[in-house]
Amino acid sequence: MKELSRRNYFKKSVLSVGSLLLAAKGVRANSCQLTPDQTEGPFYPIEDQIDKDSNLTRLTGSQKQAKGQVIIMAGVVSDENCRPVENALVEIWQACETGKYNHPSDPNPAQLDPDFQYWGRSVTNSRGEYSFKTIRPGHYRATSSWIRPAHIHLKVHRRGYEELTTQVYFKDDPYNSNDRILNSLTKVEQRNVIVDFKSSERDGIRLDETLKRGEFNITIRGI
Ligand SMILES: [Fe+2]
Numbered sequence: 001m002k003e004l005s006r007r008n009y010f011k012k013s014v015l016s017v018g019s020l021l022l023a024a025k026g027v028r029a030n031s032c033q034l035t036p037d038q039t040e041g042p043f044y045p046i047e048d049q050i051d052k053d054s055n056l057t058r059l060t061g062s063q064k065q066a067k068g069q070v071i072i073m074a075g076v077v078s079d080e081n082c083r084p085v086e087n088a089l090v091e092i093w094q095a096c097e098t099g100k101y102n103h104p105s106d107p108n109p110a111q112l113d114p115d116f117q118y119w120g121r122s123v124t125n126s127r128g129e130y131s132f133k134t135i136r137p138g139h140y141r142a143t144s145s146w147i148r149p150a151h152i153h154l155k156v157h158r159r160g161y162e163e164l165t166t167q168v169y170f171k172d173d174p175y176n177s178n179d180r181i182l183n184s185l186t187k188v189e190q191r192n193v194i195v196d197f198k199s200s201e202r203d204g205i206r207l208d209e210t211l212k213r214g215e216f217n218i219t220i221r222g223i
Contacts, residue, residue: 032082032219036189038167039181041153043101045093045119054122056092056134059115066116068097068135070210071197073168075217076128077156084128085220088158092132093119094151099138108140136197136212139175149175149182154218161220168216171196 051060058065073092077085095101095118098110102118122130137150150173156164169176171194176182182190197214199206 032078032080033188033192034080034221035164035166035192035218036185037165038185038193040155040165041167042105043093043095043103044153046103049117049119051117052119052121053117054120054130054132056094056117056120056132059117062115064115066096066135067113068116068138069212070133071136072131072133072211072213073152073195073197073216074129074131074213075215077124077130077158077218077220078128079161079222080219082219084124084126085158085161086124086126086128088124088128088130088156088161088220090122090124090130090132090218091119091155091157092134093153094134095137095140097135097138099140110138110140136170142180146178146180147175149173149179151182156218156220158220161222164218164220166193169194170214 053060056066057070077088077090079085093101095108096113096116098108098113100106100108100110100112102112102116116135120132120134122132124130134152137152139147139150142148150170152168154164154166154168167181169179169182176194182193185193193216195214195216197212199209199211200213
């Protein structure tokens with residue numbers, strides 16, 4: 001896909017997610033429970049990279065796309081009174097399709113994906129909205145008896161608010177039920193970090209089978 005048309009495609013994806021979010025705001029108004037903290041884990045990025053935008057599926061200047069199921073993760077950052085938080089920096093980092101992190105401490109022998117941008121940033125707009133285009137991460141073994149479900153690590157920073165570090169999960173992942181980190185949360189808290197990524201539909205017709213979208217709204221605490 002040419003660079004320009006790719007940009008337009010991404011812009012359209014983000015816009016339609018934005019519309020979806022606006023439609024959901026009535027629901028959001030009664031559901032601003034603080035997003036639960038989850039452990040940062042050992043693979044927070046320590047090396048700078050040239051490309052750190054919100055599209056992790058393609059590196060700047062490359063025509064190749066990262067391997068894996070492409071997803072859009074988008075949502076609204078609010079405070080505990082459901083007021084949108086503008087200019088919040090949302091960072092994500094994650095494994096590629098093989099379950100490998102681009103981090104020197106990752107012992108996983110799986111291959112790195114040279115076309116995947118392993119971490120990225122998005123800054124919320126005046127409506128508190130952020131979005132990322134990325135891929136569904138692979139599973140990896142945390143211990144000999146524990147396989148981690150697909151998850152995306154996330155941090156939110158904004159002056160005047162407590163920093164949030166958490167992890168986002170995929171609703172249909174069979175490893176969720178036995179995950180020690182996810183299960184350290186209450187059932188109510190778990191619902192706040194498990195996202196249903198699905199194909200978008202209009203009038204009952206699936207628009208794009210290859211692109212799944214998930215809404216992850218975030219609530220942070222003011223200091
Ligand atoms: Fe992880």
